[in-house]
Amino acid sequence: MENKLPIIYNTNIECRTSLIVEIIGVINAIICEKNKFHNHESIITFKNLLHEDDMKIINILNQSHFKGRSLTEFLFVNEHYESPDLFCEHIKSINEEDFIYLFYSEMISKEEIKEIRNHKLDLREYIKKHKWINEKEFEFLDDLFFKTQLLRDGCCEIIKKLSEVVKESMSKYYSLYHESLKEMDEKIKFNSPLNFAQEIMGKTFQRVYDFRKYIFIPSYYMQLGPARYFSTSTQILIKPLEVFKEEFAGEEISKALKVMSDPTRIELIKIISNNSYYGKELADKLNVKTPTISHHLESLKSVGLLHEEKIKNIRYVSLNKKRYSEILKALNQFIVK
Numbered sequence: 359m360e361n362k363l364p365i366i367y368n369t370n371i372e373c374r375t376s377l378i379v380e381i382i383g384v385i386n387a388i389i390c391e392k393n394k395f396h397n398h399e400s401i402i403t404f405k406n407l408l409h410e411d412d413m414k415i416i417n418i419l420n421q422s423h424f425k426g427r428s429l430t431e432f433l434f435v436n437e438h439y440e441s442p443d444l445f446c447e448h449i450k451s452i453n454e455e456d457f458i459y460l461f462y463s464e465m466i467s468k469e470e471i472k473e474i475r476n477h478k479l480d481l482r483e484y485i486k487k488h489k490w491i492n493e494k495e496f497e498f499l500d501d502l503f504f505k506t507q508l509l510r511d512g513c514c515e516i517i518k519k520l521s522e523v524v525k526e527s528m529s530k531y532y533s534l535y536h537e538s539l540k541e542m543d544e545k546i547k548f549n550s551p552l553n554f555a556q557e558i559m560g561k562t563f564q565r566v567y568d569f570r571k572y573i574f575i576p577s578y579y580m581q582l583g584p585a586r587y588f589s590t591s592t593q594i595l596i597k598p599l600e601v602f603k604e605e606f607a608g609e610e611i612s613k614a615l616k617v618m619s620d621p622t623r624i625e626l627i628k629i630i631s632n633n634s635y636y637g638k639e640l641a642d643k644l645n646v647k648t649p650t651i652s653h654h655l656e657s658l659k660s661v662g663l664l665h666e667e668k669i670k671n672i673r674y675v676s677l678n679k680k681r682y683s684e685i686l687k688a689l690n691q692f693i694v695k
Contacts, residue, residue, distance in 0.1 A: 370551075370569075370570055370571050370572060371546055371551050371571075371572045371573075371574070372571065372572070372573045372574070373539050373542045373543055373546070373573075373574045373575075374439065374539070374573065374574075374575060375528065375535050375539070375575065375576060376433075376439040376440065376575050376577075377439070377440045377441075377442065377521065377524065377525055377528065378433065378438065378439055378440065378441075378442065378445050378517075379430065379433075379439070379575050379577055379580060379596060380524050380527075380528055380577060380578060380579050380580070381442065381517050381520050381521060381524050382426060382427060382429045382430055382580070383395075383577050383578070383579030383580035383581070384401065384404050384520055384524055384579050385416075385419070385426040385429070385516060385517075385520070386425050386426045386427050386579075386580065386582065387401045387579055387581070388401055388404065388405050388408075388416060388426075389416060389419055389420045389425045389426050390425040390426075390582065392582055393425075393579075393580075393581050393582050394581040394601070394602045395579055395581050400527065401579075403523075404520055404523060404524070407519055407520065407523065408516060408519060411512065411515075412512065412515060412516050412519065414512070415508075415509065415512030415513060415515075415516060416516070418498060418501050418509060418512075419498075419513075421494070421495060421497050421498035421501075422495055422498040422502075423492060423495065424462075424463065427580075427582075427585065428460075428461050428462065428463050429461075429513060429517075430585075430587050430594070430596075431460045431461065431463055431464075431587065432445065432448070432449055432460055433445075433587075433594060434460075434587070434589045434592060434594075435448070435452070435460065436448035436449075442517050442518055442521040443518070445517065446514035446517055446518060449510060449513070449514055450510065450511070450514060454475075454506040454507065454510075455468060455471050455472060455475065456468075457506060457510055458471050458475075458502055458503060458506060459471060461502060461509075462499075462502065465490075465491070470484065471503070474503055475503055475504070481496070481499060481500060481503060482496060485499070490672075490673060524579075527578075528578065531578050531599070534576075534578065534599050534601075535576055535578070535599070538576035538597070538599055539576060542554075542574050542576070542597075546574075551569075551572035551574075551593075552566065552569070552572070552593075554574075555572065555574075555586065555593060555595045558584045558595060558597050559584050559586055559595070559665065559680075560584075560665065560677075560678045560679045560680030560681060560682075561634075561665040561676045561677065561678060561679065562632070562633065562634065562676060563586070563667070564634040564667045564674045564676075565588070565667065567588070567589075567590045567591070569588070569591060569592060569593045570591045570592065571591065571592045571593070572592075572593050572595070573592065573593070573594045573595070574595050574597065575594065575595070575596045575597070576597055576598075576599050577596050577597065577598055577599060578598075578599050578601060580596050580598055581598050581601065581602065582598075583598065584596065584597050584598065610688075611685065611688055611689050611692055613661060614661040614663075614685045615685075615689070617657045617658060617660065617661050617663070618661075618663075618685075620654070620657070622644060622646070622650075622654055623654050623657060623658060625644060626640065626644070626651075626654055626655070626658065627658070627663070627677055627682070629643060629644075630664075630675055630676050630677045631676075631677045631679065631682075633676065634665075634667065634674040634675065634676040635674065635675060635676075636672050636673060636674050636675070637651050637652060637655070637673070637675075640655075640675075655675055661681075661685070662678060662681040663677060663678050663681055663682060663685075664676075664677070664678060665677070665678050
């Protein structure tokens, strides 16, 4: 059955499904253990369609913390949400430096990309000076910078191989997509698109532009929690469909409460509940050293209570209010059962 789900337009707001986003979600699920579909039988079936050369590309993507999700960035420049052929055709048409720039989510400037590719700037030294790039990613970045065509062509080949089977699988979940689109449309009628996006993400955004277009996409396979992508003119918000109902066990509730029980972390939760801050700011507010704050933030992150947003080389954090509410609700339900 062909997938013919509606696209709901509301002035500069668009609620829609996307075959490209679902293919990227499948790629991420193949790579990433944190994606709830990682060991699912459907993903294993999709993975079996890939050949040895495809798996080499998968292994390269696995070395990046984006785990294939950065392919979403190309939707801003080509807007081919449903056509894998046109999506890949456009990716192959842009020059290699622009591909690197978009593929690494604009985190490295075009000038620095040129210098690294021309060996005027040593890649490893660059990483050492920019702590926001994980040292473990060196091998991925080395491939991205110096085997660009191989990576670009390999990603496009994987997208095309998965396109028909993912499209067919989407048709099986028509009702799930349809209900999610209806729910999105209803909520947007009584809310601004920016506020609705912040509600889905469970945080107040640090970076906001005068977006001319807001796109909301329900996703079956992108199961890493809601994800926000944006340019200066467009914001894309991907919201996972509720395929997996998360049940908190007593042990998980206990772990979350143990993390939250520390007096410093309680203060941190209070501070970041209504705004975003970077580590040094938080250290100054609480009169502690920056490494101490980093330790507390990692603890909050371990139970899902932290949202992170990088602006250039600064990491801003805020409270994941949705997760915070889920923990409190789970505790109440567990006790009154």
